Amino acid sequence: MTPKKNIEEMLKKGFPAASQEQMETAGGRVFERLRSMEVVDSQEPAVMPNEGRSRRIFTLAAAAAVVVVSVLIVNSLRSSSPKDTTSGEDVKAGDDGRVLTLTDGSRIEMRAQTQLVLERAADGIRVRLNAGSVIVTAVEQGAGHLYVHTKDCVVSVVGTVFLVEAAEKGSRVAVIHGEVHVQQGGTVKRLLPGEQVATTPAMPEVPLLQEIAWSQHLQTHLALLEQIPVIPAPPPAQRTGRPEFEAASIRPNRSGDLNTTRSVLSPGGTYMGTNQPARSLILQAFGIRGIQLTGGPKWIEDYFSGSYDVTARAAGPASRDEVMLMLQAFLEERFKLKYHWETRELPVFALVVASKGRLGPNIRDTAGETRLNPVRGAAGLMEGTNATMADLASYLSAGPTGLNGRMVLDRTGVTGNYDFKLEWSPEDPPRVPGTDVLIARPPSNAPSLTTALEEQLGLKLESSRGPVQVMVIDSIERPSEN
Amino acid sequence: MTTVIVADSTTKQSAEGFETIFREHYRFVYRTAYSVTGRAEDAEDVLQSLFLQILRGKLPPQLKDNPKPYLYKAAVNLSLNIIRSRKRLVLTRTFEELAVSPQPADDLQSRLLEAVAQLTPNAVEILILRYVHGYSDAEIAKLLGRSRGTIAVTLFRSRARLRKLIGDRS
Numbered sequence: 001m002t003p004k005k006n007i008e009e010m011l012k013k014g015f016p017a018a019s020q021e022q023m024e025t026a027g028g029r030v031f032e033r034l035r036s037m038e039v040v041d042s043q044e045p046a047v048m049p050n051e052g053r054s055r056r057i058f059t060l061a062a063a064a065a066v067v068v069v070s071v072l073i074v075n076s077l078r079s080s081s082p083k084d085t086t087s088g089e090d091v092k093a094g095d096d097g098r099v100l101t102l103t104d105g106s107r108i109e110m111r112a113q114t115q116l117v118l119e120r121a122a123d124g125i126r127v128r129l130n131a132g133s134v135i136v137t138a139v140e141q142g143a144g145h146l147y148v149h150t151k152d153c154v155v156s157v158v159g160t161v162f163l164v165e166a167a168e169k170g171s172r173v174a175v176i177h178g179e180v181h182v183q184q185g186g187t188v189k190r191l192l193p194g195e196q197v198a199t200t201p202a203m204p205e206v207p208l209l210q211e212i213a214w215s216q217h218l219q220t221h222l223a224l225l226e227q228i229p230v231i232p233a234p235p236p237a238q239r240t241g242r243p244e245f246e247a248a249s250i251r252p253n254r255s256g257d258l259n260t261t262r263s264v265l266s267p268g269g270t271y272m273g274t275n276q277p278a279r280s281l282i283l284q285a286f287g288i289r290g291i292q293l294t295g296g297p298k299w300i301e302d303y304f305s306g307s308y309d310v311t312a313r314a315a316g317p318a319s320r321d322e323v324m325l326m327l328q329a330f331l332e333e334r335f336k337l338k339y340h341w342e343t344r345e346l347p348v349f350a351l352v353v354a355s356k357g358r359l360g361p362n363i364r365d366t367a368g369e370t371r372l373n374p375v376r377g378a379a380g381l382m383e384g385t386n387a388t389m390a391d392l393a394s395y396l397s398a399g400p401t402g403l404n405g406r407m408v409l410d411r412t413g414v415t416g417n418y419d420f421k422l423e424w425s426p427e428d429p430p431r432v433p434g435t436d437v438l439i440a441r442p443p444s445n446a447p448s449l450t451t452a453l454e455e456q457l458g459l460k461l462e463s464s465r466g467p468v469q470v471m472v473i474d475s476i477e478r479p480s481e482n
Numbered sequence: 483m484t485t486v487i488v489a490d491s492t493t494k495q496s497a498e499g500f501e502t503i504f505r506e507h508y509r510f511v512y513r514t515a516y517s518v519t520g521r522a523e524d525a526e527d528v529l530q531s532l533f534l535q536i537l538r539g540k541l542p543p544q545l546k547d548n549p550k551p552y553l554y555k556a557a558v559n560l561s562l563n564i565i566r567s568r569k570r571l572v573l574t575r576t577f578e579e580l581a582v583s584p585q586p587a588d589d590l591q592s593r594l595l596e597a598v599a600q601l602t603p604n605a606v607e608i609l610i611l612r613y614v615h616g617y618s619d620a621e622i623a624k625l626l627g628r629s630r631g632t633i634a635v636t637l638f639r640s641r642a643r644l645r646k647l648i649g650d651r652s
Binding site for chain 2: 007154
């Protein structure tokens with residue numbers, strides 16, 4: 001079309017047209033924000049105050065919609081001295097990264113060489129991420145929002161912890177805690193903890209834990225990730241065979257860093273295993289304990305040469321059991337795992353109630369949410385959330401309890417779900433294989449495991465023998481990387 | 483300051499008054515702002531800024547019974563302020579803009595918006611009413627309180643100016 005000759009036609013069709021949905025959505029948002037505001041007659045100060053944060057941020061930002069507002073940012077932690085940064089100013093991180101703390105308490109942790117610009121948005125603060133990665137810990141924003149813009153997506157949050165990476169090829173957003181909305185083009189995706197999205201297929205999904213490994217606050221983030229609850233899934237659709245992941249990737253992890261070893265299952269049906277030896281993947285997939293798995297080459301339990309990062313996604317929300325079935329199929333396909341089952345008579349411990357009809361002081365009816373791992377812990381410490389006695393017995397069989405790998409069978413006769421905490425002093429704390437490095441340091445004044453079980457939970461272990469189902473690995477191969 | 487619509491958002495009557503005016507006009511304001519700025523977030527900014535003024539009782543009292551002309555003109559002016567103060571918005575078509583726009587931007591559209599930004603607010607008001615909202619000359623004249631002749635002449639001159647601006651860039 002020649003504009004000179006067709007200006008009338010161009011005017012009729014050339015103006016951007018808002019869709020009905022856009023109008024309704026924006027109208028609803030704006031109305032809710034305005035309705036929640038107090039009418040202020042006086043001119044608001046231009047700088048956000050340190051106190052009275054969330055709701056006030058929005059009030060000020062909106063009230064000053066046509067006024068230049070400076071955003072006060074205190075550079076902390078990695079900066080040598082506090083410094084104010086004004087709206088629109090470029091912020092760059094050096095080789096050691098940088099941490100910005102906004103006046104509302106939100107924190108922006110910048111990876112090395114990251115570049116961003118902070119701006120005022122109509123209802124909060126906008127971070128323009130030009131290059132690099134940030135992990136944003138956003139406080140509750142009241143009616144307002146904190147936005148992170150990259151060249152090809154917009155992330156909006158109310159109060160959460162999330163990562164945004166801006167690369168040449170595109171952008172990646174991953175959620176550690178809370179909920180974020182990612183707008184790309186005309187579509188908006190809602191992300192929950194453990195989920196991630198990339199704006200281009202050129203950026204393959206990577207394990208979240210790998211993405212955030214550079215963070216100073218890694219342990220805090222990991223703790224948040226471990227809190228991800230597993231939501232009950234709807235009944236699975238009729239399937240002719242075992243369910244399989246919709247998409248899955250695997251990469252060798254040569255870090256040997258046991259601090260990064262994690263398995264996370266998100267409510268959306270995404271499984272993320274980081275630094276997982278093949279043996280560990282098998283144990284998880286089949287829901288068995290170490291003593292129940294035998295055979296196979298040495299490399300399957302080597303954290304330095306046989307460990308992998310696995311990210312796999314179900315087609316939709318899936319229960320833990322469903323995801324584990326998918327992981328079984330994944331192992332059989334990618335590791336060429338072949339195995340058979342045998343029943344063997346092995347020494348076991350029976351978990352029983354020490355004093356009939358009475359449990360210990362450290363165990364109570366559950367108030368927690370369902371988790372992928374209802375019992376968690378390290379050497380000398382064990383915590384259960386919404387756990388059954390079978391869960392406890394199962395953990396005692398496999399966890400760092402110093403029971404020499406013997407299976408613990410639940411013979412308590414106690415039903416129901418419980419929260420509990422157990423502290424003991426292990427006789428032989430677990431170490432990094434082949435080294436003297438402790439995996440975790442136990443508490444110094446705690447009793448032995450058997451004493452702690454009885455005193456704290458009102459349970460005890462009785463030595464016995466019993467039939468145990470054992471999985472025998474016939475063959476397994478190292479997987480090719482994706 | 484005279485409070486017209488809402489003096490105290492906690493009073494039921496005022497809140498209802500504000501809600502009524504908002505529900506009646508927000509689509510019109512948003513569509514106007516969107517057509518001028520080309521960006522959803524800017525349109526939302528305009529919508530919020532404008533109704534915030536009303537919430538604070540900044541609507542001229544004489545327009546209490548018929549706020550539409552005021553809202554419309556204010557929407558156009560706020561939108562023009564945005565695109566003029568942020569030239570990159572419609573001139574450079576950043577990746578981000580492409581991302582937030584529900585429709586793929588084309589060169590012709592960006593040239594049109596760039597040219598429209600150079601017109602007077604009066605001219606833009608009339609153009610948007612005609613080509614975005616589909617008003618006739620008579621309806622535009624009635625809404626803006628001008629004669630039909632003024633509207634027709636302004637439209638003619640605006641088209642000629644746009645033709646030149648867009649043609650020059652072509």
